Amino acid sequence: MFSYFAYGLRIQSDLAIPEFPETDFGCDREVAITLRNEYALTDYLPEQVIEKFGYLKLTRKDALFYIKQAGIFLVTAGAEVTVIPAPGVTESLLRFYLVGTVMGILLYQRGLLVLHASAVDINGEAVAFLGESGEGKSSAAGAFQAANYGVMTDDVAPIILDQTSPILIPGFPQIKLSREIAIALDHDFESLAPLHSTSEKRGYRLNSRFVQRPLTVRHIYVLATDSDFKSERLALQDAVVELSRHSRPSTLFHKPDSQHFLQCVSLARECPVYRLSRPRDLALLPELVHQVTSHLSLVSLIGS
Numbered sequence: 001m002f003s004y005f006a007y008g009l010r011i012q013s014d015l016a017i018p019e020f021p022e023t024d025f026g027c028d029r030e031v032a033i034t035l036r037n038e039y040a041l042t043d044y045l046p047e048q049v050i051e052k053f054g055y056l057k058l059t060r061k062d063a064l065f066y067i068k069q070a071g072i073f074l075v076t077a078g079a080e081v082t083v084i085p086a087p088g089v090t091e092s093l094l095r096f097y098l099v100g101t102v103m104g105i106l107l108y109q110r111g112l113l114v115l116h117a118s119a120v121d122i123n124g125e126a127v128a129f130l131g132e133s134g135e136g137k138s139s140a141a142g143a144f145q146a147a148n149y150g151v152m153t154d155d156v157a158p159i160i161l162d163q164t165s166p167i168l169i170p171g172f173p174q175i176k177l178s179r180e181i182a183i184a185l186d187h188d189f190e191s192l193a194p195l196h197s198t199s200e201k202r203g204y205r206l207n208s209r210f211v212q213r214p215l216t217v218r219h220i221y222v223l224a225t226d227s228d229f230k231s232e233r234l235a236l237q238d239a240v241v242e243l244s245r246h247s248r249p250s251t252l253f254h255k256p257d258s259q260h261f262l263q264c265v266s267l268a269r270e271c272p273v274y275r276l277s278r279p280r281d282l283a284l285l286p287e288l289v290h291q292v293t294s295h296l297s298l299v300s301l302i303g304s
Helices: 091-109 137-146 179-184 236-245 258-270 282-302
Strands: 002-006 009-013 031-035 054-058 062-067 071-076 080-085 113-122 125-130 150-153 156-160 174-177 202-205 215-225 230-233 273-278
Touching: 062 091, 071 091, 080 091, 091 113, 091 156, 113 137, 113 215, 113 258, 113 282, 125 137, 137 150, 137 174, 137 179, 137 282, 150 156, 174 179, 179 202, 179 282, 215 236, 215 258, 215 282, 236 258, 236 273, 273 282
Parallel strands: 009 031, 031 080, 125 215, 215 273
Antiparallel strands: 002 009, 054 062, 062 071, 071 080, 113 125, 113 150, 113 156, 174 202, 230 273
């Protein structure tokens, strides 16, 4: 049995998850991850579903997440994950889904607003980057880390909204980088941790500049591609739409419920959301850091 701390949770797991920081909390766990090799996929799904690439049945209390090459992940009440592995699956592939999609589902069940985002620490406050897959969330986090800023999370960004200000909870110390982005950030791609056999990306493990404490969310940027840098604040309605479409369960192709909508409205009211347009040129990653920090300094002066 392994003990970890990630996403603000004490996790006890049958499966080794080297991506998560180890900890020692005795029996005071909040999440249990159980590996059940004795069960078959057909115990939970009919053959016609098993032949598909994937399947998801999701509620606030129970979820069944299936990936053909990996297996079935049962998530219950935001506290228990049961893994029924597919025949011949590697542990690395199970971990790939566990640390990302499955934890996102679990945090959603725990009542948090789970953004599909990366987030960094700028002057003691969290700044998050939303965007479609491939739009540059991880490269933005990597660029800030290379510029000596702390990274809070990559891919899954859970936010607590029942306090005075929205609070972003750190994930775990890893950024997913493609070969091109790793080279642009002066990392040796071959030395980075493989994610799984079919992934073109690798994991850059943060030995330093990983922020382990929750921080107030200061600003949110929705990444977009354009010929030049530009930051434009979104109206409340547009901000709510962007927050909803870039968060669980929308990113899992499930219709959000009223609780999710109200969370998006609350966050949009508390935290300004900007559309950040920029050229898709990896040589300009340092300029991205400069543009964001300069914009934050400007809005702090003029108050918008």
